[in-house]
Amino acid sequence: MTEWGNLVLFNNEGAIVWQSFDYPTNTLLVGQRLYEDQKLFSSSSNLWAPGLYFATLKLATGFATYIRGKGQPQMYYQLVPDQTSTTNRGPYYAELQQGGSDGHLKIFYHSNANRWREIVDMVTHDLGECQHPHHCGEYGLCRKSQCSWPIGIDWVRYFGQTQSQNGKRRQQTRLQIPYMGCSRITSFSCPRPFDQKHYLVEVRNVSYFNLIDKDAAFPNISDIDRCREICLLNCSCGAVFFRSNNNVSDGYCYIPSTVLTIREGPIPNHSFASATFFKVQIPYKAANGQVEGTVPDTSPPTSLSRNRRNLKAIITSSCAGALLIFVVTIVTCFVMLRPSCSEDGEDCMKQVPGTLMTFSY
Template sequence: MAISIILLFLPLIFFSSFSSSTIDRLSGSSSLSVEHADDVLTSPNGDFSAEFFPVGDNAYCFAIWFSEPYSEGNRTIVWMANRDQPVNGRKSELSLRKSGNAIITDAGRLTVWSTDTVSESPVFLYLHERGNLILQNSEGGVLWQSFDSPTDTLLPQQLLTKNMQLLSSRSQGNYSSGFYKLYFDDDNVLRLLYGGPEITVYWPDPELMSWEALRSTYNSSRIAFLDSLGYFSSSDNFTFMSAHYGERFQRILKLDFDSNIRLYSRKYRMDKWTVSWQAMSQPCRIYGTCGPNSICSYVPHFGRKCSCLPGFKIRDRTDWSLGCVQEFNLTCTRNETGFLKLSNVEFFGYDYGFFPNCAFGMCENLCLQICDCKGFQFKFIKHDHPSNIPYCYPKTQLLNGHHSPNFEGDMYLKVPKTLPIQETGLDCSSTVVKQLNRTYTKHQENASLKFVVRFAMLVGSVELGVIFIVLCFLIRTHRNSSAGTQNYHRITTGFREFTLSELKKATQGFSKEIGRGAGGVVYKGMLCDHRIEAVKRLNDA
């Protein structure tokens, strides 16, 4: 019997858990609340889900991710609405307005994100089977879609055009906007750009002309596209094919927080994603890997290793992208300044200029003459000549440093002659990143709400005071009433109050009648202090 009951309820449990998370559209003036776990939009094929996602302590962003396999701490996020302005975990919601606008509001009713759309006809919001969140009116017109405003991920069948960009996350645990972006430049070329304290393009190789990088600048359409089979093509003639080409694979093209763009593939609804293509195969050639004033080196079977330059210390041990800071004072006096040789170390970018056929002594003097020179790169390059030609590259900034035994050149760091050299370093694998704390911040206080809350607090305080006074009075009255039952109570007029038993005793059981009237009979009585009193017993008593 018990087994049959369990079997009877199993379908009900399964149906309840499944149906609670299958909202296919949002319409009318309805909303999705951050407080309701069942407020989830799901695509018709079940591949994608959209709801509020926790990004920190009491901080939530509305996001789209792959529904399966489901893991609370390991979701594959493909889009996020309010990535730079998370909302509170209470009373925040995504809602539709009668005006045709979809908005996200926080606990204080402040709008933190909006589609900025208007429609005279009713609108509804739904999640397409390809992972595209679409706001549509009743006539079938698309007012807004998430495919037109990507974050750091491009899905199959999603276009990247001249008005769009992919913007990396800040770190693996922080989904806010980072430093790197994929975009079409003014020459119609698809590029990767570092937008930190210093701005520079790092892919394709900035030292190459566009035609040398096999890119075309003549197609002004600026469109890039990843198809469902794993083939990527761009209007600048850049193409690549996934190592896992074909159907039955789910894919995402993602600009990772470490500045590299990668194509990830996995078998349909399987757990593990595999890198099937990446723009830069050498980890230390990825821009900004170890931050300024540092060196990246690659060790097989270990990964990347970041170390500060001699005379520098790490700025933040949990975030190598911030680099290292200088510990010495450098003057422009020639006789107080020297150079430290760093063999097989290259810093690319931020050259004061490049000087061919420049002897080592001339290059050294050139850097000494430039007060802002941080050091110089010196290497030999072989062209069509039988001997190598020396090149000099004075550096204004020390960024993108890396060590490679195959690099035929050296870096000469400008340092004080009195500097005690002590090289420091820390390991930095590709998975070690800073976990930035993200908490919900009240961005703007509501003045009316603030007044109402304060007024309610004041009224509440007054009510508590009144209740306290009344309670004290009642307690005192109760005590006085108890005393009256013991014949010690005197009313405010000064008369004495007697009980019926006391009156019976004083009149000897109402036995000595001394008078009678319309109201009742009068009896003679004697009190306990021997005073004679007349006691009238009323007829109604």
């Protein structure tokens, strides 16, 4: 066993035949290297199973961390090393943690006085707390490290925070746990019922952590309209993300199998633009015109909504005034063009149907 924790086996000639540093787990110790295509897995409650997160080193992408799940692993951090720099062989080590559920990548420093001391959480330091995939869970919106639910441009609330049921004797309590994420208020059916509709609602000023990985984009799709169409045609698609350099006809389409934390605003240190669309299911409308299963928006009215109401009032008043002028014009014309009656009233009597005719002698 070396000073830094490397278990080494030698043969009779003193050559190394096996060493633990060649098989990293969730920690890179001082002097330990991560070679290309090797993986550093986070810890797990099952000692014999890899954790939810892993880090790997590839020549094309550099050092990157991913979260595993349904379908393709999703990258949430990337570090391209400087080929001209030299390695600092000081008393440091790196650890990929699954503490809580966020997959933090931390650097520690060892000293005789303080022993191991945390230096930096690399993902949080470079990209912010909202870059961690499970910080707000599935479909959760991360805003300044706080969790909420996404709201579309139609201001209809389609999601609510997922609640956990905890039973204590006979009393039931409901706990809201941020990293458990959000779920749809209106259930999402797949395949879609014939009498209901799936459509995409846009959520603006948000981005998705996996957009930093161009290799994760849907192949051969570079147009935003085609990207949306692919999601609508795929019943299991719950959301679609589009990355571009402000050109919606030349970008990258992302359709993740599992949609995790969405973050408000752009991703730090990245200059691309993005668009986000969630698929929702619209059932029959209720008697009051509100979509069943949704919650009315209680946010204060925006200037746009106030302008729309003012415009409706102006249009209604104008139509009522025009109708009144039209009625007055018709009545006036009828009075002016009506034949006049003689003084004795005979001509007027002739105009009344069913009256007896009079004859003069």
